[in-house]
Amino acid sequence: MGSNNSVNIAINLDRMNPFFYAGESVSGTVNVNIKEGHIKVDELFIELKGETGYTTTHTIHESNGSTRTETHYHTITFFLEKMIFESSQSGKKELVYHSGQYSWRFDIQLPPQLPPTINESHRYPRARYYLRFVIDKPWYKRNKNETLYLTVFPRVNLLNNPQCLMSSIFGNHNRKDVTLKGNINKLGYVPGEMITGTLEIENPRKILLKQIYLSLIQYYQIECNAGKETVIQTILPTIVNTKEEYIMEKFSLAIPLTYLAPSYEFHSGFKHTAKVHVNYFLEFDVKAEGMFTNFGVSIPITLATEYNTNPNEHQLNHATNLLPNSISYYPEAIMHDKYPSSNF
Numbered sequence: 001m002g003s004n005n006s007v008n009i010a011i012n013l014d015r016m017n018p019f020f021y022a023g024e025s026v027s028g029t030v031n032v033n034i035k036e037g038h039i040k041v042d043e044l045f046i047e048l049k050g051e052t053g054y055t056t057t058h059t060i061h062e063s064n065g066s067t068r069t070e071t072h073y074h075t076i077t078f079f080l081e082k083m084i085f086e087s088s089q090s091g092k093k094e095l096v097y098h099s100g101q102y103s104w105r106f107d108i109q110l111p112p113q114l115p116p117t118i119n120e121s122h123r124y125p126r127a128r129y130y131l132r133f134v135i136d137k138p139w140y141k142r143n144k145n146e147t148l149y150l151t152v153f154p155r156v157n158l159l160n161n162p163q164c165l166m167s168s169i170f171g172n173h174n175r176k177d178v179t180l181k182g183n184i185n186k187l188g189y190v191p192g193e194m195i196t197g198t199l200e201i202e203n204p205r206k207i208l209l210k211q212i213y214l215s216l217i218q219y220y221q222i223e224c225n226a227g228k229e230t231v232i233q234t235i236l237p238t239i240v241n242t243k244e245e246y247i248m249e250k251f252s253l254a255i256p257l258t259y260l261a262p263s264y265e266f267h268s269g270f271k272h273t274a275k276v277h278v279n280y281f282l283e284f285d286v287k288a289e290g291m292f293t294n295f296g297v298s299i300p301i302t303l304a305t306e307y308n309t310n311p312n313e314h315q316l317n318h319a320t321n322l323l324p325n326s327i328s329y330y331p332e333a334i335m336h337d338k339y340p341s342s343n344f
Contacts, residue, residue, distance in 0.1 A: 006034060006035045006036045006037055006039075006099075007032065007033070007034055007035070007039065007135070007144055008032070008033040008035070009030070009031070009032050009033075009133060009135075009144065009145075009146035010030070010031045010146070011028060011029075011030055011046075011131055011133055011146055011148040012028050012029050012030075012031065013026070013027070013028040013148075014027045014028050014029075018148065018149065018150045018151060019150070019151045019152075019153075019259065020110060020150060020151070020152050020153075021110075021152070021153055021154070021155050021305070022110050022111060022112055022113060022114040022152060022153070022154045022155060023110055023111070023112040023155065024109075024110055025107055025108065025109050025110070026048060026106075026107070026108045026109075026110060026131065026150065027105070027106060027107040027108070028105075028106060029103050029104065029105055029106070030046060030085075030103065030104045030106065030133045030146075031101065031102070031103045032097075032101070032102045032103070032135075033100075033101050033102075034097055034098065034099045034100055034101075034102070035099060036099050037098075037099060038096055038097060038098045038099065039096070039097050039135065039137070040094040040095070040096055040137060040141070041086065041088070041094055041095045041096075041097060041135055041136065041137060042087070042088050042094055042095070042136045042137060043084060043086065043087045043088065043134075043136040044084070044085040044086040044087070044095075044104070044133075044134070044135055044136070045082055045083060045084045045085060045087075045133075045134055045136065046082075046083050046085070046104075046106050046108075046131060046132065046133045046134070047080060047081065047082040047083070047131070047132050047134070048079070048080070048081045048108045048110075048129070048130075048131050048150075049077055049079065049080050049129065049130055049132065050077070050078050050079030050080075050114060050115075050127075050128075050129045050152070051075050051076060051077045051078065051079075051127075051128060051129075051274075052075070052076045052078065052115075052125070052126065052127050052128075052222050052223055052274045052275075052276060053073065053074065053075050053076075053124050053125060053126045053127075053128070053222075054073075054074050054076075054124060054125045054222055054223040054224060054225045055071050055072065055073055055074065055124050055125065055225060056071075056072045056074065056224065057069050057070065057071050057072070058070045058072060073124060074223070076223065076269075076272050076273075076274045077271050077272055078115075078268070078269035078270060078271060078272055078273070078274035079111065079114065079129075079269070079270050079271065080270070080271050081108050081109075083106050083108060085104040085106075086104075094137075106131075110152065111270065113154065113266070113268065114152055114154055114266070115127050115154070115264060115266035115274065115276035115278075116152065116153045116154060116261035116262060116264055116276070116278060117129060117150070117151045117152050117153065117261065118220055118222060118261055118276065118278065121149045124225070125220075125222035125223065125225035125227065126222065127222055127274075127276050128149060129149070129150040129151070129152045130147050130148060130149045130150060131147070131148045131150065132145055132146070132147045132148075133145060133146045151259060153259075153261060153262055153305055154262065154264055154266075154305075155305055155306065156262040156263060156264060156302075156303075156304040156305050156306075157304060157305070157306050157307060158188040158189075158190070158302065158304045158306070158307035159307060161188060161302060161304075163187070164186065164187045164188025164302040164304075165186050165187075165188055165307075166186060166187070167183055167184065167185055167186060168183065168184050168186075168187055168299065169181070169182070169183045169184075170182055170183070170184070170297050170299050171297065172295055172296065172297045173295070174286070174288060174292075174293050174294070174295040175292060175293060176205055176207045176288065176290060176293050177202075177203075177204055177205055178201070178202070178203050178205075178207055178209070178286070178288055178293070178295075179201065179202040179203075180199070180200075180201055180284060180286060180295075180297060181199075181200045181201075181202075182197055182198055182199040182200055182251075182284075182297075183197050183198050184196075184197035184282070184299060185197055187299070187300065187301055187302060188301070188302040188303075188304060188307070189255055189301065189302070189303055189304070190255075190303070190304050190305065190306060190307055191255050191256060191257050191258060191259075191260050191303070192254075192255060192256075192257035193254075193255050194252050194253070194254050194255070195216070195252065195253045195254075195255065195282060195301075196250065196251070196252045197250070197251055198248065198249070198250055198251070199212075199236070199247075199248070199249050199250070199251050199284075200246075200247070200248050201239070201244075201246070201247040201248075202245070202246060203243065203244060203245050203246070203247070204245060206243040206244075206245060207243065207288050207289055207290065207293065208241065208242070208243055208288065208289035209239060209241070209242050209243070209244075209286065209287070209288055209289075210240070210241060210287040210288065210289065211235050211236070211239065211240050211241075211287050212235065212236045212239050212284060212285065212286050212287070213233060213234070213235055213236075213283075213284070213285040213287070214233070214234050214235075214236055214251060214253055214282070214283070214284055214285075215230055215231075215232070215233040215234075215282070215283045215285065216230075216231040216232050216233075216253060216255065216280060216281075216282055216283075216301070217229070217230055217231065217280065217281050217282075217283055218230075218231055218260070218261070218278065218279070218280055219278075219279045219280070219281065220261075220276070220277065220278050220279070221275065221276070221277040222275070222276055223274070223275055231255070231256065231260065231280075232253060232254070232255070232256060234253060236249065236251060253282070255303070260303055261278050261303075262278065262303050262304055262305050263278055263279055263280055263301075263302045263303050263304070264276070264277070264278050265277045265278075279300065280300070280301040280302070280303045281298045281299060281300055281301060282298070282299045282301050283296060283297070283298050283299075284296055284297045
């Protein structure tokens with residue numbers, strides 16, 4: 001709830017959790033409590049915005065020969081829907097609201113194609129959505145407003161990508177003839193599922209294998225900014241400080257049951273064009289003894305929101321009390337100039 005002296009504002013959704021899929025309706029009630037006196041208003045409205053935020057840098061050369069870098073922050077609004085509750089007629093006096101409680105209903109339809117929420121709402125780069133209720137006052141008065149951030153995901157169904165349900169093989173080797181091969185049961189998943197497969201290692205020169213990291217990594221690009229997040233990482237427990245010539249092991253990695261932005265590419269917009277790409281990779285990182293002997297394998301993974309004809313069976317419950325941040329589970333992002341491109 002927002003408050004400003006004598007006015008309290010609250011935006012209440014018709015559901016407990018501010019999570020929505022593209023194509024759904026965002027509905028609820030705005031409650032305003034004027035505790036004393038009165039306010040003059042030109043317009044009362046609520047708007048639903050979708051926007052990307054990104055940064056650019058600029059190097060400045062000083063007269064003394066030194067340089068410094070400035071960071072510039074940018075916002076692109078790719079979706080905007082405005083709903084006017086009350087408005088004074090052109091050329092007429094302002095609307096006057098006296099002390100008391102007021103409420104207005106709203107219902108705004110989301111388009112079927114939207115990029116997913118990425119990163120926390122005040123962090124750059126980001127893709128975010130929010131409702132904002134505005135008490136638009138005359139020009140000589142400061143407006144009052146209240147903002148509620150939403151999490152919005154596009155629907156991604158694995159049944160629409162049957163190639164993601166097929167098994168796949170992978171492999172790589174290093175300069176010491178250590179070869180890693182394996183297979184993965186499928187390439188498409190939803191949060192809460194287990195990634196499983198088989199790993200085979202050939203080590204004819206008996207090089208010391210210190211450890212193997214297994215990670216699920218999210219790579220994203222928002223406009224000209226790119227970054228990555230480690231969703232989950234583990235060390236394979238049976239392959240630690242070993243010189244065995246041949247190893248065959250099963251592996252598994254549980255995808256957290258939380259809000260994870262699905263694999264998606266968006267390059268469109270209803271007001272301005274925005275670019276948002278999200279990709280996932282399962283990565284094996286082999287740490288071996290010697291110089292330049294570490295190596296890895298990256299397998300593209302599709303992360304969806306559902307994988308059958310019942311859209312409610314394999315998706316997060318709207319009523320759960322998870323935080324409305326699509327990747328709040330993750331540690332701090334690591335920024336990169338480039339990120340691996342998906343093969344699907």
